[in-house]
Amino acid sequence: EKNNNALMKAIEFLPPERAILLKMPFLEFNAFMKFAAQVYEKINARDWHDLEGWVESGLVAHEFRLGEDLPWMRAEQLLASPDAERNAIMALIKRPGFTRIRKLSPAEVWERGRARLTRLPDYIAPQIIGEDNGVERRIGKNGLIEFEDRNIGPGTFRYLAQAVKPDGAEEPLAEGEIYLTFCNPFDAGVLYVCKAGSGRGSYIGACKRWDSVSRTDLEALHRQMGAAAKEETKRLLPFQARHTEEMRQRTTDAKWNTAVLAGKPVTVEERAARERIKAAGGDLEDIFGTRNERKEVLEHKEEESETALDKAVNDMDKMF
Numbered sequence: 001e002k003n004n005n006a007l008m009k010a011i012e013f014l015p016p017e018r019a020i021l022l023k024m025p026f027l028e029f030n031a032f033m034k035f036a037a038q039v040y041e042k043i044n045a046r047d048w049h050d051l052e053g054w055v056e057s058g059l060v061a062h063e064f065r066l067g068e069d070l071p072w073m074r075a076e077q078l079l080a081s082p083d084a085e086r087n088a089i090m091a092l093i094k095r096p097g098f099t100r101i102r103k104l105s106p107a108e109v110w111e112r113g114r115a116r117l118t119r120l121p122d123y124i125a126p127q128i129i130g131e132d133n134g135v136e137r138r139i140g141k142n143g144l145i146e147f148e149d150r151n152i153g154p155g156t157f158r159y160l161a162q163a164v165k166p167d168g169a170e171e172p173l174a175e176g177e178i179y180l181t182f183c184n185p186f187d188a189g190v191l192y193v194c195k196a197g198s199g200r201g202s203y204i205g206a207c208k209r210w211d212s213v214s215r216t217d218l219e220a221l222h223r224q225m226g227a228a229a230k231e232e233t234k235r236l237l238p239f240q241a242r243h244t245e246e247m248r249q250r251t252t253d254a255k256w257n258t259a260v261l262a263g264k265p266v267t268v269e270e271r272a273a274r275e276r277i278k279a280a281g282g283d284l285e286d287i288f289g290t291r292n293e294r295k296e297v298l299e300h301k302e303e304e305s306e307t308a309l310d311k312a313v314n315d316m317d318k319m320f
Contacts, residue, residue, distance in 0.1 A: 029154045044107040051106075059104045064093045072100070123166055123203040125192045126182045134180045136196050139173050144210055145181065145191060152185045159191040163205030171205055179204070 008028070011019045027035060054060070062075040066089070078089055093099055104112075126134065137145050145159040161173040173179060173193065180200060182192040189209050195202040265274045 033153075041107075044110075045105050047103050047105045047108075049103065049106075051103075054103050059109055061102045061104055061108075062099070063102055064089070064099045066092060066098075068097065072102075121166060122164075122190070122192060122206045125184060125206075126180075126194055126201070126203060129182045129184065129192075131180075131201060134182050134194065134201075136178050137181045138178050139175050141175060143175070145173075145179075145193075145207060149183065152183055152188055157183070157188065157191075158210040159207040160210045161207065163193050163207055165205040166203075173204075173207075 063072040064075060064078060065072050078086055081089065120128075135147070135149075137147055139161045140146055143161050145161055146156055148156055161175070163171045163173055165171055178196050180194040180196040182194070184190075184192075190206040191209070192206050193204045194200070195204060265271045
């Protein structure tokens with residue numbers, strides 16, 4: 001193991017064409033997983049096994065072939081053939097070596113019965129994994145749950161802090177909050193999230209894995225960028241709604257102030273007076289005055305304010 005670890009570190013400093021020439025005493029984890037999957041596939045596809053109760057349970061296939069160098073076919077195909085064709089084939093395969101009974105492989109039995117299986121709901125997963133195997137994790141500022149766990153696999157695992165609840169609805173997980181999480185080592189594509197602290201163990205939902213993509217894979221990059229933009233939009237919606245309301249109020253206030261400064265009728269009394277004048281055939285200037293008159297009033301008020309200010313200053317000087 002020590003030798004293998006030293007070689008793994010050396011790979012980081014070697015060009016790819018040289019690194020590939022190294023002979024490793026142990027496989028890298030991802031290479032092993034790929035190799036193991038191929039081995040499991042071959043094991044599950046074997047029909048030369050001697051599994052107990054296989055024949056007694058009828059887990060066999062009746063097959064025939066039309067020639068010694070031709071592939072075996074299922075008897076169901078023969079039964080589905082037209083009468084004339086089926087009679088001709090039956091006469092041909094009466095010879096020895098043209099029919100057989102073969103045990104089904106584990107993979108074939110699985111495919112035959114998988115439709116009758118009931119998939120357990122996600123909220124059962126934490127119960128199967130066990131609360132002792134749950135880990136409390138905090139939601140990061142980037143909207144992700146990030147952690148490393150060598151028992152699950154190498155590298156950093158990242159999950160979107162958006163839990164899909166049993167009814168299909170999505171619930172955003174609060175930034176900075178701690179949740180009790182469960183990861184299935186045989187299927188790390190989702191992270192099951194439950195409440196921590198008060199109500200500990202109450203199921204919330206499942207978070208999808210947020211995978212890193214290669215910079216050379218443009219299609220995957222575009223998909224990831226689109227997903228990131230969509231998630232950012234979701235997270236900003238509450239803030240956008242709040243600020244939208246603020247902008248609406250500011251716009252309304254600005255329109256009001258503009259009307260007040262322009263001398264337009266804005267109060268209930270002013271509007272009522274305007275309607276009375278219109279009904280009498282009068283002019284709005286009769287009640288609000290001409291522009292010049294309004295200007296004179298404002299200038300007069302300004303002069304009065306300056307006079308009052310000067311008087312207050314003089315009074316202060318006399319006191320001190």
